[in-house]
Amino acid sequence: MQTPSTLGTGTTPDPQTQSGHTRSVLARRLADIVCLPSSRISPVERHMAGDLLVGILAQSSIDLRQRCAKRIAPLIEVAPGLIRFLVRDDIEIARLILNDSEAISDVQLVQTARAATLEHRLVIAQRKELSELVCDALLAPGEPDVAAVVLKNRTAQLSQDGLERALELSREHPALCALLLKREEMRPAQGFTMFWWAGPEERMRALMRFAIGREIMQDAAGDIFAMMAEDDWQDPLVRMAMQFIERRQRNRAAIDKSVYSSLENAVDIAQDIGVDAEMIDEMSYLSGIKPVTGAKIFADRGGEPLAVLFKATGLKRDYLLKLWRALKRPMGSTDTPEPALLNTIQCFDSLSSNKAQTVLRYWNWSQGVDVLTQSAAETANPIGLDALKALPPSDQNAALAYGQWGDVKSSG
DSSP states (O other): OOOGGTTOOOOOOHHHHHHHHHHHHHHHHHHHHHSOOTHHHHHHHHHHHHHHHHHHHHSSHHHHHHHHHHHHHHHHOHHHHHHHHHSSSHHHHHHHHHHSSSSOOHHHHHHHHHHHHHHHHHHTTTTTTTHHHHHHHHTOOOOOOHHHHHHTEEEEEEOHHHHHHHHHHHHHHHHHHEEEEEOOOOHHHHHHHHGSSHHHOOOOOOHHHHHOOHHHHHTTTTHHHHHHTTTOOOOOHHHHHHHOSSSOOHHHHHHHHHHOSHHHHHHHHHHHHOOHHHHHHHHHHHHSSOOHHHHHHHOOOOHHHHHHHHHHHTTTTTHHHHHHHHTOOOBBOOOOBBBBHHHHHHHHHHHHHHHHHHHHHHHHTTGGGGOHHHHHHHHTTTTTTHHHHEEEEEEHHHHHHSSSGGGGOOOO
């Protein structure tokens, strides 16, 4: 016998179509149950209905899954199993939940970030009020596109571990430097480290933000010098800290021993004989920094580190130009100076001596192995921290400064 719906048609219903319709109706009814407020349904019933719905959706069309996701997205209370299924579905479905759903816990977001695709992580990275835990999970795979979205998200909370991961990425992806400098969580140590691979504009921003005077520290530690003198400067940690704090930059003992007698004279002589490794070492000693720090400054092609060095040591701008010529770097014309030289001069003019000393002393102080975290040391040196510590001190510093073993040269 024909059903009323088929009377007069001469056809029979398509079982597959009828099955799809029935499935859709059942999915809608189960979604209705899942959406009931807590006053009308127990958690156990909600979970059971959610599990049944997941079982249907897992074998259903994308259209049905999308309709279900749209229905679930505005809810605050959703069966965890259903949320887990939907947020790991194809991105066009998961996006409906991941964009704004308040039913997703941080744990679910972390699990999704770890288990799903790049597209899923990009969507999560745009959510408001991301916690440190979620940001760490998003940054862990080392994807620059995801890192950029996280850094642009002003409501995201970044941990120091997360910032360090983004900092590592910025070495190979310099576009991240500008985004990092906009984060309030950035510390001076991170800014001064990133300086070395940042572009000219980001370098200036880093200096303007983190190059500060040390007047408060100098006032607070003024009597420590006498105390250290009584102890004959035996404590190496205190000695390093006080070298960072003290006002005097040039090394008087090195000046007394030097054949050049002064830093100015060394620059003048460099114009005549050129700059070699021995000259760099000597200028470093006269400036009160380690040779490896000096080598890193002189090797930088941008020139801003030279500006920091010269301003910190009290040299005048004309000596900066003399050294630039001694290094045989392009000068450009009077009307159109070489961009690198122009950036260097602007950097020199923008810094006070005290602020430049802060930057220079941080670079010099940070060359020790003990001030690096293990992850940072292993990033700079693939052989690892243990192998690094096995090297002579001079080679340890060189390895850290240059960031690769092939460039290690003993500073003697």
